[in-house]
Structure formats: structure tokens, C-alpha cells
Amino acid sequence: MSHRQILQALTGLLAALFTAMLSTTIVANALPTIMADLHGTQTDFAWVVTAALLANAVSTPIWGKLADLFSKKLLVQLSIIVFVLGSVLAGLAENMPVLLTARVIQGLGMGGLTALVQAVIGSIIPPRERGRYSGYMGAVMAVATAGGPLLGGFIVDSPLGWRWTFFLCVPLAVVALFLLQVTLRLPHTRRKVSIDWLGSILLTAGVSLLLIWVSFAGKDGYYDWLSWQTAAMVGTSLVLLALLVFVESKVSEPIIPLKIIRERTTALSIVASVAVGIAMFGSTTFLGQYFQIARGFSPTEAGLLMLPMIAGNLMGSVGSGQLISRFGKWKRFLIAGTIMVIAGTGLAGSMDHETDMLLVSLYIFVLGLGMGLLMQNLVLAVQNTVKVSQVGSASASIAFFRTVGGAVGVSVLGAVMSSSVSSRAADGLRAANIPVSDGGAGDSLDIGSLPPAIQGIFRAAYGDATATIFQISAVVSVVALIAVLFIKEQVLRRTLDIQPTPPAPTPAQPGMTGASELMHSGAGPTVPGESRSAPESAGNAGPTSSGRTADGGPTA
Template identity: 90%
Template sequence: MSHRQILQALTGLLAALFTAMLSTTIVANALPTIMADLHGTQTDFAWVVTAALLANAVSTPIWGKLADLFSKKLLVQLSIIVFVIGSVIAGLADNMTVLLSARVVQGLGMGGLTALTQAVIGSIIPPRERGRYSGYMGAVMAVATAGGPLLGGFIVDSPLGWRWTFFLCVPLAVVALFLLQVTLRLPHTRRKVSIDWLGSILLTAGVSLLLIWVSFAGKAGYYEWMSWQTAAMVGGAVVLLALLVLVESKVREPIIPLKIIRERTTALSIVASVTVGIAMFGSTTFLGQYFQIARGFSPTEAGLLMLPMIAGNLAGSVGSGQLISRFGKWKRFLIAGTIMVIAGAGLAGTMDHETDMLLVSLYIFVLGLGMGLLMQNLVLAVQNTVRVSEVGSASASIAFFRTVGGAVGVSVLGAVMSSSVSSRAADGLRAANIPVSDGGAGDSLDIGGMPPAIQGIFRAAYGDATATIFQIAAVISVVALIAVLLIKEQVLRRTLDITPAPMPQANPDLTGSSETLSAAAGTGTAPDGGTASDTGTAPGGDAATRPRSTAGAARGGTGTH
């Protein structure tokens, strides 16, 4: 495919990705208002994000497996429809239960878009050229991430109200559906379907149990960290996840293919993705809360204050994508990105409710730049090591573990935030000789409904507690740096698929099977046993030869691992 054909094919896909990303970021600055309107707590705040991330995570491997079995185009369209249904329900929610349920539906749709976007790109673009287009995707994500908080803040401050932060995504999704129908053309060969439903259930139950345990442990009215409830939940989660590994090693079509995960680059990329997911989702989720509650800015102003992080993300993703496509080297960008994430989170860990806003902008710019260098390039490194027929599962595995890391991060850091705010607010109230209720303090997000004297105490508590979130994120990101340093760099291949080893010459007098003849034709084996062309495998497993000069193939190497 020419550059123009690829861009045309990606138009609808990027529009769908933009809609899904926008739905996440547009809500960020609306959450404090939503919590106040629906009488939500700090735990509810975290779970509005966690519910969508968890549904996204557990559905991503399923979508990825379906992408290896069914039409990717049809699946993308289906995921958009699911997402639209969730958006409408969320916009109509009148209590936290309905809103959380709608966020789960939205997350299922976002899981499809997360997995399928990477799978389609991996199916039509060779890894050496993929950095260029991953940069475009990173740019779309950055624009959505930048525009979301701004647009969300403007909507919340306007007569439309927070419900339109959900409704607005519906027409955008319809436009994306139309563009996909017109622009995306992918060949597909039907294969026998085998979905690992047992693995999906075990995965969902195990991860959910851990997140529920973290969210409510140590809270008044629930249970202590050291209690029989903790033992039951953690023990149950360990058993469920152990059974998951056993099931995945036995089934024919596992949702998390262990043979791919066991590959060194993929395994280390997964470790890095989990820790980066914790730092990215866990820390940035609470930035809007910091700007609005701790510093007293409006939702629109909070969106503007997020721009330095978005600018860093955009520069990192687009710039690294162009350089990787030019030189074929990617590890240096992963190392630099991880160091910047650690530095940015560490600097943000020094913030309090009085930190100069210029310093805050600098800190989050460094954090955003590091994330831009990391996110897409971790996926690219993995895609370079697998066959095109496995791109869907491999891409989904990375996206899955990153999103699980994000869900765990939001849940864990949300629990830390709630506990820290409660403790700091209680200390502040006692210092001001204001009675503290038996249930503690700090679980309410309706700061505007408090008396002015108490408002100041709670704003200071939220501002000072935010630093703890970033400090934890910085420490966790050190694990990502170790994983990235251990990854063995392989120059990105120019071929769409891993070129198979030359096949023995067939005797022309013998009649080979159609399968053998098809394979021989697809590899383009020359009389001397060499490969005369780069080989690509279409999404459904079809052999698709892309004529190219032998010199061109030599420059990129065979891509054999």
C-alpha cells in the first residue's frame, strides 16, 4: 500500500480512536462536578475511572483474539456501537450505580478500539514504517487528550452541564462509523472460531476481586487491611489467576497467548507497560481534581492547565515516531521516556496546595514527554517480534497489561488519596478546634457546599495529598526503567511479516498440495533458494506478496528471529 492508501485506510480508524480517547479525557475535569451532583465519594471518583479501565482491560484480549478470527473492520464498528450505548446511558445517569454501569459498557467499547487500532496498523504496515504511523496515532491521542479537558471544562461551565460530556461523543462516533465504512478496506479469510470464555471469566473475576479489595480495605465501615476479608479476597484472586494461567496453557485459542508473552521482548514490555500504566493513569487521573479542588480553578481553567502535559505527550510521540522510522532504532527512546516519567513524577511529588503554577506546568510537561516516548513504542517493539497473524493478540496483550496497570493504579492510588486526605483534613479540623465526625473526614467531594473555614482545610488536604500519589508513581516507574534496560533491541524489519525460512525445492514432476503450492507462491522463493520479495500476511492469514527490490529487503534484513 502507498502512503496515501494507508492514510486513507487509517482515516476512519483514527477518527474512532479519537472519539474513544476524547470520551476518557472529556470526563476528567467534569468528575468533581459529577461527584458533587450525584453525591459521590472519593472512592466513587476513583471507580468512575477504574470501572471503565477494568472493562477496557479485560475485554482487550478478547477483542484482540477476535481480530485474528473475524473481520477487523466489522469489529471496530461493533466496538463503536457498544461505546455509543454506554455514552448515552452515562449521560442519562441519575445516581452513581447507573453511572458506574454505563462506564463499564463504555470500557468494553474502548477495549475494542484499543486493541483493534493497533491490530489494523500491524496488519497493513511493516514495523520499520510503523513508527511513522504510530506517530500519527500518537498525535491523534494527544489532540484528544489535550482537547478533552478543555472541551469538558467548557461544557461543565456552560448551560449544557456535565451530561453533555457524554452525549457529545455520540455524533462523533457516528461520523467515525461512516468514515470506517467508506475508507477501511481489509482482506479477510474466515477461520474456525474458538474463544476462551473460561479464561475471560477467570481473568475478569481475579482482577476485579483485587481491585475491590484495594478500594475498600482500611476504610471505616468496611474492613481492615489485616482481616479475614483481606485474606479471602487476596487468596481468592490468587487462586483465580493461577487457574487462568493453567487454562491459558491448555486451550487452543487463549485470550492471553502464553507463547507470545514468554518471548523476552514481549515479557519485558509487559512489565514496563504495567508500571507505566500505573504511573500514567494513576497520577494523571487526580490532576484535574488537584487543579479544581486544591487550587480552586474552574473546570475550563483546569483543562488549560493540563496543556503542558499534552504538549509533552504530543512532542514525544510524534517526534520519536519519525526518528524511529528513519533509523530503525527504538530502545533509546524507551530509556529516555522512562527516565523522564520518573523525573516528572518525582518532581510532581514535591507539589502542595501552594506550589507555583509555573513549576507545576514544568513538572507535568516532563511527565507528558516521557509518556509520549514510551506508550506507542512499547507496542511497536513487540509487534516487530511476532508474525502478522499474531499482531492482534500481541498488541492486545500489551494494551491489556497497560490498562490493567492503569486500573490498579487508579484504584490503589485512589485508596491512598482518600486515606491521606481524610487524615490531613482531620488533623486540620482538630487544629482549628472543629469537631471531627467518627467516620473521619475527606470522603466528600462537594467542597463548595462546605463552610468557608472548612473549605480551606479540605483544599489544603487535597493539595498536599496529591504529592503522595506522584511519589508512589515515581517509585513504581523505576521498575519500568529496569525492564526497558533489559530489552534486547532488534532493528525494525521492513517486511510486513516475519519472512519464513526458505523451503526445499519442490520436484516439478510431483504434485504438491494446494496448501504447499500456496505457501511457496506466497514466499516468493527464487531458484537459488533466496527470497525475491518481501512477504506479507494479510489479516486473515492470506499470503500477500509485496514486490520490492532485493536491495530494499537487504536494507531491512530478513526479520527472522
Template identity: 80%
Template sequence: MSHRQILQALTGLLAALFTAMLSTTIVANALPTIMADLHGTQTDFAWVVTAALLANAVSTPIWGKLADLFNKKLLVQLSIVIFVAGSVLAGFSHSMELLLTARVIQGLGMGGLTALAQAIIGSIIPPRERGRYSGYMGAVMAVATAGGPLLGGFIVDSPLGWRWTFFLCVPLAVVALFLLQVTLHLQHVRRPARIDWLGSILLTAGVSLLLIWVSFAGKPDYYEWLSWETAAMVGGSVILLALLVLVESKVAEPIIPLKIISERTTALAIVASVAVGIAMFGSTTFLGQYFQLARGFTPTEAGLLMLPMIAGNLLGSVGSGLLITRFGKWKRFLLIGTVMVILGTALAGFINHETDMILVSLFIFILGVGMGLLMQNLVLAVQNTVKVTDVGSASASVAFFRTVGGAIGVSVLGAVLSSSVSRRVTEELDKAGMPTDGGGTIATLDLGGLPEEVQMFFRIAYAEGTADIFKIAAAVAIIALVAVLFIKEKALRRTLDIKPTSSNPVEPGLAGGAEMLHTGAMSAVEPTAVPASGSPASAAAAPDEAPRTDGTEKAGSTRP
């Protein structure tokens, strides 16, 4: 595909991704208001984010497997419809239970867009050229991430109210669906579909049980960290995940292909993705809360204060994408990215309720650059090591573990923040002669109705609790640095698929199609390349089409 054809194919896809990302981030600065309106607690706040991340995580591998088996275009459109349905339901929510249900539906749709966007790019663009287009995707995500909190804050402060932060995505989704229908043309050959439903159930149950345990452990109204409930939940989660590994090693079409994630580059990229997910989602989720509760800014102002981090994200993703395409080197950007994430989170670990906002902006800018360097390039490193027929599953696996890390991060750090705020406020109230009857103080998000003196106690506690979160995130990000250090850099191939070799034979019956896929992609970039077998370097199979099994070329597919 020419540069123009690729851009045309990506137009609708990027529009869909923009819609989903905007609809996700637009609620960031609205959450404190939503929690106050629906009488939610700090735990509820964390679960509004965690519910969407969890649904995103557990559905991403399923979407990735479906992308390898079915028409990617129809799957993208389906994921948009699911996401819009969740957004509309969230807009009409009048209770925390209904809102959490809506967030789960939104997460299912977002999981599809996350997996399918990467899979489609991996299906039509060789890794050497992919950095440039991944940079475009990163730019779209950065703009959506920047515009979301700002737009959400404006809507919350306007007569429209917080419900329109969910409703706004509906017209945008209609436009995205239209653009996808017009611009994205992917041929598809129907293949036998076998979905690993047992693996999906075990995956969902194991991860969910772990997150539920983390969210409620240590809270007075629930159970202690060391209790029979903890033993039951953690033990049950371990058993379920062990059964998952066993099932995945036996089934023909595993939801998480062990042969892929056990490859060195993929395994290390997954470790880094989990650590980055914890550091990134866990720390940045509570930034808007810090600006509003600890510093007293309005939702609109909180959105503006997030711009330095988004600018850094945009710079890191677009800049690294262009440089990787030009020079073909990618590991250095992963190293720089992890170092900057560690530095940004570590510096943010020293903020309080009086820190100069210029310093806060600098800290989150550094964090944003690091995230921009890491997000797309970890996926690129993995896609470079797998066959084109596995690119959906491989991309989804990395996205899955990153999102699981994010869900764990939000749950754990949300629990840490809630406990920290409650403890600090209780201590300050006791010192001021306003005892809490020994029952502790709930980390409320509705400060408006509290006395001024008590409000100040909460603002200081939220600032110090947020600093604690960033310190934990910095420590976790060190794990990502260690993993990246051990990743072995492999030259980015200029072909869509891996060239068959004696050590990497093609499956029987697929030799002709795989050879055509390799030689066609090679001929588009390197006209002089001829495969060792001597077969003519004709056109590649269609990007979303399974290799032909008869070894013949499809009529009309030849390109010069």
C-alpha cells in the same frame, strides 16, 4: 500499500479513536461536579475511572483474539456502537450505580478500539515504517486528550451541564462510523473461531476481585488491610489467576497467548507497561481534581492547565515516531521516556497548594513527553517480534497489562488519596477545636457548602495528598526503567510477517501463503529481495486475510 493508501485506510480508524478518546477525557474535569451532583465520595470518584479501565482491560484480550479470527472492520464498528451506548446511558444517569454501569459499557467499547486500532496498523504496515503512522495515532490521541478536558470544562461551566460531556460523542461517532465504512477496506477470509470463554471469565474475576479489595481495604465502613476479608479476596484472586495460567496453557486459542507473552521482549514490555500504566493513569487521573479542589480553578481553567502535559505527549509520540522510521532505532526512546516519566512524577511529588503554576506546568510537560515516548513504542517493540497472524493478540496483551496497571494505579492511589485527605483534615479539625466524634472525615468532593476555614483544610489536604500520589508513581516508574534496560533491541523488519527460517519453520500447509506474505511485503520495500526458496516475489496476501493454504497466489493479487 502505498503511503496514500495507508493514510486513506487510517482516516476512519483515527476518527473512531479520536471520538472514543475525546469522550473518555472530556469527563476528566467534569468528575468533581458529577460527584457533587450525584453525592459521590472520593472512592466513587476513583471507581468512575476504574470501572471503565477495568472493563477496557479485561475486554482488550478478547477483542485482540477476535481481531485475529474475524473481520477487523466490523469489530471496530461494533466497538464504537457499544461505546456510544455506554455514553448515552452515562448521560442519563441519576445515581452512582447507573453511572458505574454506564462506565463499564464505555470501557468495553474502548477496549475494542484500543486493541483493534493497534491490530489493524500491525496488519497493514511493516514495523520499520510503523513508527511514522504510530506517531499519527499518538498525535490524534494527544489532540483528543488535550481537547477533552478543555471542552469538558467549558461544557460544565455552560448552561448545558455535565450530562452533555457524555452526549457530545454521539454525533462524532456517527461521523466516525461513516468514515470507517468509506475508507477502511480490509479483505478477510473466514477462519474457524474458538474463543477461550473460560479464560475470559477467570481473567475478569481474578482482576476484578483484586481491584475491589484494593478500593475498599482500610476504610472504616468496610474492612481493614489485615482482615479475613483481605485474606479471602487476595487468596481468591491468586487462585483464579493461577487457574487462568493453567487454562491458557491447555486451550487451543488462549485469550492471553503464553507463548507470546513469555518471549523476552514481550515479557519485559509487559512489565514496563504495567508500571507505566500505574504511574500514568494513577497520577494523571487526579490532576484535574488537584487544579479544581486544591487550587480553586474552574473546570475550564483546569482543562487549560492540562495543556502542557498534552503538548509534551504530542511532541514525544510524533517526534519519536518520525525518528524511529528514519533511523530504525527504538530502544533509546523507551529509555529516555522512562527517565522522563520518573523525573516528571518525582518533581510533581513536591507540589502543594501554593506551588507556582509555571513549575507545575513544567513538571507535567516532562511527564507528558515521557508518556509520548513510551505508549506507542512499547507496542511497536512487541509487534516487531511476532507473526502478523498474532499481532492482534500481542498488541492486545500489552494494552491489557498497561490498562490493568492503570486500573490498579487509580484504585490504589485513589485509596491513598482518600485516606490521606481524611486523616489530614481530621487532624486539622481537631486542632481547630472542631472534633469529628472520632469517626474520621470523609474526603468530600463538594467543597462549596463548607465553611471557608474548613474548605482551606481540604484544599491543603488534597494538594499534599496529590503530591504523595506522584511520589508513589515515581517509585513504581523505576520498575519500568529496569525492564526497559533489559529489553534487547531488534532491528525493525521491513516485512509485514517474520521470514520463515530453519529455526522458525512455518506450520505445515501454510508455507506457500507465509512465503507469499513475506516476499510480497518485501517486494514493496526492497524490490531486489528474493526468498531463498526461489519462488517469485509476488504480491502479499491481503493485510487482514489469512495465508492461503494451497501455496498458490490469489488471482489478481500480483503487484510489480
């Protein structure tokens, strides 16, 4: 495909991705207001995010496998429709159970877009050129991430109210559906379909049970970290995940292909993705809460304060994409990205409720820059090692583990946040000679309804507790750096699919010289204007429609 054809195909995909990303980020600064309106707690706050991430995670491998079996275009359109249904239901929610259900439906649609956009790109663009187009995708994601909090804050502060943060995505999704229908043209080869439904059920049940345990362990009214409930839930989850591994090793079309995961680059990229997911989703989820509750900014102002992180993300994703396409080297960007994520989260771990906002902006800019260098390039590294028929499953596997890491991170860090806030608020109330039982907030996020003196205590508690979240994220990010350091860099291929390595030329026979020796070796003359300078060209030579290899030689 020419550059123009690729851009045309990407138009609808990027519009769909923009809609999904915008719907996620537009809600970020509305969450404190939503929690106050629907009487949600800090646990509910975490689960509004976790529910969508969990549904995203468990559905991503399923969408990825379906992408290897069915029409990718149809699946993208279906995922958008599912996403719209969830958005409408979320906008109509009158209580937390309905909102959480809607977020699950949204997450199912988002899982499709997460897997399918990457799969389509991997199906039409060779890895060497993919960095350039991944940069475009990163730019769209950065714009959606930047515009979302701003637009969401504006809507919440306007007469429209928070419900329109969900409704706004519906017309955008209709536009994306139209563009996909008009612009996306993908060939599809029908083959025998076999869906691993048992693996899907085991995957969903095992991961869900583990996250439910993390969310409620150690909270008043539930159960302790060391209790029979903990033993039962964790034990059952581990058994289900062990059964998942067994099933995946036996079925013909596994939902998580173990053969791909065992490959060195994929395995290490998965470890890095889990750690990055914890750091990214876990830490950034609570930034909007920090700006609004701890620092007292409005939702619109909180959106503006997120811009440094978005600018860093945009610079990292677009810049690294262009450089990777030019030079074919990608590992250096992964290393630089993980170092910046560690630095950004570590610096943010020094924040409290009085930190200078210029310093806060610098810290989150460094974090955003690291994320921009990491996110798309981890997927690119894996796609470069698999066949085009497995791109859907491979891309989905990386996205799955990253999102699982994010869901676990939000759940665990949300529990840590809740416990830390309660402890710090209790200490503050006692220091002010106010009975703890009269604090009035408990685990609620409706800080504005409290007396001014008590408001100050809770705002300080939230601000100081946020540092703990980033400190934990920084430690987890070190795991990502270790994994990235052990990834073996492979030069990005220029072909869509992995081509078999041609056999070594046989020794020249006596009397064989010149053209006869050239014909015997299977290497023909080069096509004018085509380079054969790199060994990569020979390794990627495949048959063309003309019956000759990419190098111009006759096919076997």
C-alpha cells in the same frame, strides 16, 4: 499499500480512536462536579475511572483474539456502537450505581478500540514504517487528550451541564462509523473459530476481585487490610488467576497467548507497561482534582492547565515516530521516556497546595514528554517480534496489562489519597480548634458547600495529599526503566509478516562459477532501484505474487 492507501484506511480508525479518547478525557474535569451532583465520595471518584479501566482491561484480550478470527472492520464498528450505548446511559445517570454501570459499558467499547486500532495498523503497515503512522495516531490521541479537558470544562461551566460531556460523543461516533464504512478495506481470511470463554471468565473474575479488595480495604464501614475478608478475596483471586494460567496453557486459542508472553521482548514490555499504566493513569487521574479542589480553578481553567502535559505527549509521540521510521532504532526512546516519567512524577511529588503554577506546568510537561516516548513504542517493539496473524493478540496483551496497571494504580492510589486527605484534614481541623466531627465533608468531594474556613483546610489537605500519589508513581516507574534496559533491540523489519530465514548457501561445486553459482545459491540479481545493502533484506525476503522473492531470486 501505498502511503495514500494507508492514510485512507487510517482515516476512519483515527476518527474512532479520537471519539473514544475524547469521551474519556472530556469527563476528567467534569468528575468533581459530577461527584458533587450525584453525592459521590472519593472512593466513588476513583471507581468512576476504575470501572471503565477494568472493563477496558478485561475485554481488550477478548477483542484482540476476535481480531485474529473475525473481520477487524466489523469488530471496530461494533466496539463503537457499544461505546455509544455506554455514553448515552452515562449521560442519563441519576445516581452512582447507574453511572458506574454506564462506565463499564463504555470501557467494553474502549477495550475494542484499544486492541483493534493497533491490530489493524499492525496488519497493513510493516514495523519499520509503523513508527511514522504511530506518530499520527499519537498526534490524534494528544489532540483528543488536550481538547477533551478544555471542551469538558467549557461544557460543565455552560448551561448544558456535565451530562453533555457524555452526549457529545454520540454524533462524533456516527461520523466515525461512516468513515470506517467508506475508507477501511481489509482482507480477511476465514478460519476455524475457537473462543476461550473459560479463560475470559477467569480473567475477569480474578482481576475484578483483586481491584474490589484494594478499593475498600482499610475504609471505615468495610474491612481492615489484615482481616478474614482480605484473606478470602486475595486468596480467591490468586486461585482464579492460577487457574487462568493453567487453562491458557491447554486451550487451542488462548485469550492471552502464553507463547507470545514468554518471549523476552513481550515479557519485559508487559512489565514496563504495567508500571507505566500505574504511573500514567494513577497520577494523571488526580491532576484535574488537584487543580479544581486544591487550587480552586474552574473546570475550564483546569483544562487549560493540563496543556503542558499534552504538549509534551504530542512532541514525544510524533517526534519519536518520525525518527524511528527513519533510523529503525527504538530502544533509546524507551529509555529516555522512562527516565522522563521518573523525573516528571518525582518532581510532581514535591507539589503542595501552594506550589507555583509555572513549576507545576514544567513538571507535568516532562511527564507528558516521557509518556509520548513510551506508549506507542512499547507496542511497536512487541509487534516487531510476532507474526501478522498474532498482531491482534500481541497488541491486546500489551494494552491489557497497561490498562490493568492503570486500574490497579487508580484503585490503590485512590485509597491512599482518601486516607491521606482524611488524616491531613483531621489534623488541620484540630489545629484550628474545630471538632473533627463538625468538619462536614468526610470523604465527600462537595467542598464548595462547606464554610470558608473549613474549605481552606480541605483544599490544603487535597493539595498536599496529591504529592504522595506522584511519589508512589515515581517509585513504580523505576520498575519500568529496569525492564526497558533489559529489552533486546531488534531492527524493525520492512515486511508485514516474519519471513523464514533462507537456508545457508551450499558450498560451490568444482567447475561452478559465475551465473551457475548464483543460481545454485538461490540469490538472483537485484531489481533495479531496490536496495540489498542490509542483512535485513535477505532475512525478510519472501515470495511475491510474481513467483520471485523480494530480492528478485526464484522461489523454491
